[in-house]
Amino acid sequence: MNQKILRQLEFDKLKDMLLTKAATSLGKDYVSRLFPSTDLEEVNRLQQETDEATQVLRLKGNVPLGGIHDIRPQIKRATIDGVLSATECLEIASTIYGGNQWKKFMSTLEDEELSLPLLDELTEHITSLPKLEQAIKGCIDDYGNVMDGASSKLRTIRSQIRSYESSIRDRLDGYTKSKSNMLSDAIVTIRNDRYVLPVKQEYRSSFGGMVHDQSSSGQTLFIEPQAVVELNNKLQESRVDEQREVDRILVELTQFIKEDASFLRTNVDTLQQVDFMFAKGKLAHDMKASKPKMNNQGIIHMRQARHPLIADGEVVPNDVELGADFTAIVITGPNTGGKTVTLKMVGICTLMAQAGLQVPALDGLELAVFDHIFADIGDEQSIEQSLSTFSSHMTNIVEILNQVTSQSLVLFDELGAGTDPQEGAGLAMSILDYVVERKARVIATTHYPELKAYGYNREEVTNASVEFDIETLQPTYRLLLGVPGRSNAFDISKRLGLKDEIINQAKGMVREDSRSVENMIASLEESRKRAETDYDVAEQRLKEAEELYQSLSQEYQHYLSNKDQYLEKAREKASKVVSKAEEQAEEILTEIRNMREEAGVKEHRFIDARKKLSDQKSELEPEQKKPEKKSKESREFHPGDEVHVLTFNQTGHIVQKVTNKEYEVQLGIMKMKVKQDQMEFIKRPKQVETKPLSTVKGSNYHVKPELDLRGERYEDALNRLDKYLDEALLANYHQVSIIHGKGTGALMKGVQAYARNHRSVKKHKFGTANEGGTGVTIFELK
Structure with a gap:
């Protein structure tokens, strides 16, 4: 697989598209070194990487890879006792943080039904390094400046610097007020890191001190008055002390980085591979690509495959079969019909697959891993102009024939063109015979009509053509396997207005065997079009049947899901009717009871009547399942149960x-x-196989099932809550208690607002009376 083939098939343009998907400079560096592999096992692993990335992107949409830098030069300098700058140290801390964010992101996927063995393995290689990260961030702010709090000595020195600067300014401000007429401008400025005044040339002697600079016109002198010389000297000394202390801090941080150099290097290499995987995944998503099944038997099977470098609105999808029933395809058809595009599409899709990229085609595609892909692709020109072009093509073809094997894919564009048609056709057939005999996979395009019969006479070869619409006189760019291309010269001439007598005379001059071949091709095309029409009708009927089935299934499922609800409504309605009747009957019975002595009716008769009404009502009520009694188990409990x-x-x-x-x-x-x-x-809580992330490195810190925020400031409390909830999720708690007290209610509202907006909080509620009431909010976690 040489660079010439990659250029001919425009693999570099594909890499440029992939570069735009990488989130970091590390990933871009990896993409720039991308090269197709010829090892089946490696190609399958590369495809698995891309597939895992696409699974995560389908679920999450994006991944956290921000803040990651290529810190390999810094690591190398640290290991050879160089001193890193504050900005370089900050980039290392940022990269450590990026690695931690990735690990946290991967932990959120544990409950998803995804198979991500490669990503899980890579994540295991990332070390958190919290001590180093805190050491750097405790000394350097977000802008790359060493902070006052980096050491007590630095804080003292900078306090002195501010004091000296204040004293100097106070004195010089006095000059700007009392001697403003002697100054070019009533301001205090700096020259050579010393505070000075812009004094007019004629008042030089009125100030004394030292001249540090003058204006371009010479009319203004920048003078350091004698009154501030000593203070400026002390200020300079303090600044030297400051720089010395900053250097000492950076040396100390660099030493810490050196100690963790091996971990940092592994983190960077791992994050680089992760970024590269997701760059491939993003490209596959944008191209609507699919994962190919790879083989080493030279089998290519693609449905609705598209050239990846042609825009969606312009590209015509095509089906391609090669390697199973036949090993060679000869494509015939008119110029600008799409033969060369089809040739390049097969080549670049094969390169993509061998580089671990998914291919723009429908699911179920299969591609082969070839040891070499050879191509001879160029524009056909006339003999008068192209003796050198023909020689160039033949030189290239000779080189291909010397290297071709049974594990090669060979692409010939306009094979044999640029010379006498009869000689060119003979050469083309001989070259194809040579390649086919060596069991290589070959696709060739040609103009020669003699090659149409070539495909019929050899089992290993099939004809193909690019479709041409006679009605519009335009190519459709569709590839038709098994059907050689027609010349269409007579039909096109007739459509353009050439007289019938001329066309008929021309037909009489064509040999009988040529007319037979053309008639056979026309018959094949007619049969194909009828078959396609029938297929389209059948597919439409199938689609309508599937839509009807889905509609009926949804209606049936809706009925099943609401059946109990319908019955319950009916029972409620009937129960209301019976209750009303019962009330009316009770009123009547009461009146009769008052007259029972006169009527001689016994009390038990009234009881029987009331019971009949109650029985009617109970028949309408659904049977209540008796709660099953749980057998008490004498079992061993474990912490967390x-x-x-x-x-x-x-x-x-x-x-x-x-x-x-x-x-x-x-x-x-x-x-x-x-x-x-x-x-x-x-x-029992689900057991986490990996090392618990809720345990802080170097300590036995345990995450409790409750968090007490009473007495905390509002912002500090919510920050603690955010960190605690991450640890509780990693500890696999399904419920935690947040104690915020009652007080003014502000903290309580903040906690509950946080719960409503957090995606991992399923629901929240106040605690019960014995749990703390409204002073406690219970979070139920997903």
């Missing part, structure tokens, strides 16, 4: 085991000891 405490009718979490039969349980904001037989097991 969710349990139901029977004595308090509350749900909580196991904190720790106290004795063999007693546990400490967290109920809202309260902890209490509960006996084992007074609890029912609900569920």
Whole structure:
């Protein structure tokens, strides 16, 4: 696979498109080195990378790769005891933060049904390095300046500098007020890092001190009055001390970076590969591309494949088959009909697949991994102009024939063109025979009519053509496999107005075998068009049937989902009718009861009548399922288990085991000891296979199921809440308690507003009376 082939098939333009999708300079560097692979196993891995990236992009839309820099030069300088600047140190901290953000993003995908083994493996290679990140950010601000708080000595020095600057300005301001007539401008300025005054030339002797500069006209002198010389000297000394302390801090930070150099280098290499994977994924998304199944048997199968460098509104999709039933395709047809575009489309799609890129075609495509792709592509010219062109083509073809193998894809454009037609056709057939005998895969375009019969006489070869619309006299750019191209000369001439007698005379001059071939091709085209029409009708009927099926399925599902609701409404309506009748009957029974002594009616008769009414009402009410009694399990509980405490009718979490039969349980904001037989097991938190991210490196910090924000300032409280919720999610808590107290209610409103806007909070509510009431908000997490 040489660079000449990549240029002919415009692989560099494809890389330029891919460059725009990379989010970092690291990713762009990786793209610039992209080259098709000839190893099937490697190609499958590269395709798997792209597929995982497209899965994540379909789900999330984008990925967090901001703030990542190419810090490899800084790492190298640090390892050879160079001193990094504040900006370089800040870029390293930013890259560490970018890696942490990526790890956090990947943790949000754990509950999604995605298979991401390669991305998971890469993420495992990223080390957090929180101490180094904090050390840098504790010394350098977001603008790349060393902060006063980087050391107590630096804070003292800068305080002195500000004091000296203030004293100098105060004294010089006195001059601007008392001697403003002697100054060119009543301002204090700086020359050679010293504070000076712009004094008119004629008043030079009135100030004394030192002259540091003068204006271009010579009329203004920039003088440092004697009264501030000493203060300026002290200011300069302090600035030297400041720079010395800044240098010391940077040396110290560089030493920290050197200690973690191997981790930083691994992080950068990993993030570079991640960015490259998602650049491929974004390109696939924009192209509406699909993942190809790769093989090493030379089989190509693409449906509705498009040239990736032609705009969607202009490109014509085509189906291509090669390598299974036949190993060579000979495409015939008119100029500007799309033969060369089809040839290049197959070539560049193969290069894309071997480089790990998805291909712009429908799902289910299959492509082969070739050891070489050869191409001879150029414009056909006349013999008078093209002796040198023919020689150039033949030189290229000779080189191809010397290297071709059974694992090669060969693309010939206008094979044999540029010489005598009979000799050119003979050469073309001989060259094709040579390549086919070596079992290479070959696609060739040609003008020669002799090659139309070539495809019929050889099992390994099939004809193809690019369609031409006789009605509009325009090519449709559609590839027709199995059908050779017609010359269409007579039809086109007739449409353009040439007399019938001339056309008929011309037809009589054409050989009988040529007319037979043309008639056969016309018959094939007519049969194909009828078949396509029938297929379109059948496809439309199938589409209508599928739409009808979907509509009926939706209606049926709607009925099933609402059946109980309809029955319940009917029961409610009937129950109301019976209740009304019952009330009226009760009134009547009351009146009759008052007269029962006169009528001699017994009390049990009234009771029977009332019971009949009640029975009618109960028949309309749905049967209530009796709650199944949970058998008490004598089981072992573990910290974090969710349990139901029977004595308090509350749900909580196991904190720790106290004795063999007693546990400490967290109920809202309260902890209490509960006996084992007074609890029912609900569920156990999902186990995280990787190292828990809720544990801070170098400590045994444990995330509690509640957070107490009482007494915190509003902004500090919400910042703590944001950090805590991330840790609680990583600890797999399904519910946490946020204690904010009642107070003025501002913090309570802030916490609940935060809950409403956070995508990981399923719902929130106030705690119950024994959980703290309105002083506590319970978050139910997704």
